[in-house]
Amino acid sequence: MIVDDKLRTPGAVRDAERWTAHNYHPLPVVISSAEGAWLTDVDGRRYLDCLAGYSALNFGHRHPQLIAAAHAQLDRLTLTSRAFIHDQFADFCRELAELCGKDLVLPMNTGAEAVETGIKVARKWGYQVKGVAAGQANIVVAEGNFHGRTTTIVSFSTDEDARADFGPYTPGFTVVPYGDLAALTAAIDENTVAVLLEPIQGEQGVVVPPEGYLPGVRQVCTERNVLFIADEIQSGLGRTGATFACDHEGVVPDMYLLGKALGGGIVPVSAVAANADVLGVLKPGQHGSTFGGNPLACAVAIEVVRLLATGEFQRRSAELGERLRAGLEGLLGKGLVGVRVRGLWAGLDIDPALMSGREACERLAARGVLAKDTHGSTIRLAPPLVITEEEIDLAVTQLAEVLAG
Ligand SMILES: Cc1ncc(COP(=O)(O)O)c(C=O)c1O
Numbered sequence: 001m002i003v004d005d006k007l008r009t010p011g012a013v014r015d016a017e018r019w020t021a022h023n024y025h026p027l028p029v030v031i032s033s034a035e036g037a038w039l040t041d042v043d044g045r046r047y048l049d050c051l052a053g054y055s056a057l058n059f060g061h062r063h064p065q066l067i068a069a070a071h072a073q074l075d076r077l078t079l080t081s082r083a084f085i086h087d088q089f090a091d092f093c094r095e096l097a098e099l100c101g102k103d104l105v106l107p108m109n110t111g112a113e114a115v116e117t118g119i120k121v122a123r124k125w126g127y128q129v130k131g132v133a134a135g136q137a138n139i140v141v142a143e144g145n146f147h148g149r150t151t152t153i154v155s156f157s158t159d160e161d162a163r164a165d166f167g168p169y170t171p172g173f174t175v176v177p178y179g180d181l182a183a184l185t186a187a188i189d190e191n192t193v194a195v196l197l198e199p200i201q202g203e204q205g206v207v208v209p210p211e212g213y214l215p216g217v218r219q220v221c222t223e224r225n226v227l228f229i230a231d232e233i234q235s236g237l238g239r240t241g242a243t244f245a246c247d248h249e250g251v252v253p254d255m256y257l258l259g260k261a262l263g264g265g266i267v268p269v270s271a272v273a274a275n276a277d278v279l280g281v282l283k284p285g286q287h288g289s290t291f292g293g294n295p296l297a298c299a300v301a302i303e304v305v306r307l308l309a310t311g312e313f314q315r316r317s318a319e320l321g322e323r324l325r326a327g328l329e330g331l332l333g334k335g336l337v338g339v340r341v342r343g344l345w346a347g348l349d350i351d352p353a354l355m356s357g358r359e360a361c362e363r364l365a366a367r368g369v370l371a372k373d374t375h376g377s378t379i380r381l382a383p384p385l386v387i388t389e390e391e392i393d394l395a396v397t398q399l400a401e402v403l404a405g
Contacts, residue, residue, distance in 0.1 A: 058385050
């Protein structure tokens with residue numbers, strides 16, 4: 001291999017490996033700046049971003065409206081803690097609650113914290129409202145789930161990499177096959193307080209459940225007095241061509257868990273949205289976070305909600321998603337053995353005889369397109385929703401060439 005010693009990338013990759021725990025296996029690309037759907041590395045090479053920070057960058061890199069809000073807030077007030085109220089807080093909570101069609105919002109920071117919040121609220125609701133016997137609450141979850149990395153959340157993961165050697169595990173979760181309504185219904189008992197699901201399983205490879213599954217879950221939850229918690233941290237906020245993935249089937253969960261894009265690609269912002277009969281069970285001292293709902297986060301997230309309230313991003317995602325679908329389906333039998341698309345979100349199964357997902361992503365990176373493998377030969381495309389038709393075509397063309405060898 002010829003090594004150009006003027007390139008900064010190899011040294012930067014080496015340093016990153018030297019000084020960090022190896023809990024990720026990043027592609028050897030070192031980014032230094034970005035705008036819209038494009039990234040530039042330390043050696044001046046440009047890449048089309050087809051991952052968008054796992055949907056944290058739905059509005060693209062450095063969206064002018066979001067950057068302006070962040071700058072303005074940085075010049076005024078950045079942090080208060082929840083010991084006091086600040087002037088961005090109520091607007092953020094109200095506007096997000098309205099977008100979700102819910103009474104209340106509880107802001108946190110990371111997705112995992114939103115999930116933990118949802119679990120705690122559901123348990124408390126179970127004991128205080130539903131009347132479940134002390135310590136007996138259970139939550140039904142799905143195989144192949146990805147809800148984050150805390151000890152409680154990995155306790156009900158079915159991915160051994162995420163789970164092994166992190167026990168003892170938190171009890172109180174029942175795992176059922178994803179998309180199987182009969183199994184889910186059978187798992188519900190008198191102590192079930194919630195069903196916690198991703199309406200589309202992103203990390204699993206953009207797995208869309210069979211039509212009718214989500215409405216079926218809604219119905220059984222209502223009938224059995226169980227909360228339906230939709231983890232829309234990755235699927236929500238425009239990614240699938242609708243505000244929420246649940247919208248595609250007209251389903252309204254009891255609780256939305258939101259994150260990623262809520263922070264506009266600038267700050268970590270997550271939230272739980274639910275009605276007062278659910279979120280109202282929390283009283284002072286029972287849950288919280290120093291940074292949750294901080295002024296900078298709220299200022300950015302208010303603009304995120306306003307961008308979504310226009311409907312433009314959902315529309316773009318739906319329309320451009322059809323172009324992405326057509327392009328990708330054209331590669332079926334030409335290196336792809338499976339394609340699942342919802343809006344600008346795609347899971348692609350590469351013929352394992354050809355190459356692994358990792359290899360495909362490395363080859364795509366060499367051609368100026370950044371994507372990420374999930375499991376085995378599956379890769380996920382989730383470009384920023386500001387991507388253009390020409391850029392989608394570019395990504396599909398590069399993928400076709402990678403698959404053609
Ligand atoms: C559906 C879902 N839930 C929760 C999380 C966890 O979010 P975070 O990494 O911000 O903790 C993720 C992250 O990928 C996710 O995709």
